[in-house]
Amino acid sequence: MFEGKTVFDILSMGGFTMYILLACSIIAVSITLERVWHYRKAGKVSRAMCMKTVREKLAANDRSGASEYCVTTKSPFARVVHQGLGAGENEKNIEDAMARQVSAETADLERWTNILGTFGGTVVYIGLFGTVIGIIRAFKDIALTASGAGGMSMVITGIAEALVCTASGIAVAVYSVIAYNIIVKHIEKQRLEMELTANETLSLLRK
Template structure:
């Protein structure tokens, strides 16, 4: 079978072997996490920003009760800013104690936002090596096949075919790794920006208290 004739899934799986099947599984895991985090973070951050803007306006007007009421509605929708703002407004802590407490709450909310992202980081860093491992196995198999052939049937084309098929695993490893790394960096950047927004509203509430 020539590499150029690999035209269907069955032939691809046969060429890549068990390592390719494992990489396909990892790609499904990666895609699932990327989609889940994208829609979840977009929803939570968007709702939180609306609440933060509302809280800043009402804070200037001294309408604490309206802010707490709005937070209650957003908490039901799992909004990080809702939990943070309500916690700070209803806390009996003051001054430096309230500031330290707000930092703890923000750290916890940011940790929740980072949920599953370490998996993407791990996939991004390890799948190229898994693909390379599959390629090495394929190259070893190609040379073993070459050694088993007679001088009349052996030739460079035999090794070239085996290596070409083995390189499918390297390509598959990169196919999983690249989107995972891009998504991880994107999500991390979005969360870092949002963390600054949480710190800003927490600081305003702390000074207002």
């Protein structure tokens, strides 16, 4: 049935719904690639590397040096430490400043991910909607033609083509859910590491 057909032919089978699903798939893949690039860029300096330098600076009573290192280091962990170092001597202020930065960094990590979550829960229904429309159209076509084998063949073909929408919707939804879960797991890991960074920094500043 689909032999020799191009992607655009298959899109045409599903009607306008397939173009919506195509747009959703492009957006989902784009978000995933953008997030992967962002996380790789942010992860060039690990928490261990960052805290090793900070510990050495603070052990030498070089708080300004530690702060300067954090400013020049493009890392969420360094930014958390920098907020603590710049919050003065009051322990509560230091703790609050780092907590706010952890929240800000977490929000940055979560950017666009809600779209993937939304796609995971709704794109299937878009596909089903397209299938229902296609089936209605197929039965309308059979009603307008003579009954018999030819008519039955037409409706079966129409239903098969309409089911392309459901299959496509499921594919996009599964991809979105998998990508979303992987990203959320990464965000949670990063958030915990930033909280550990804040706690360790607070302990170092108490000494």
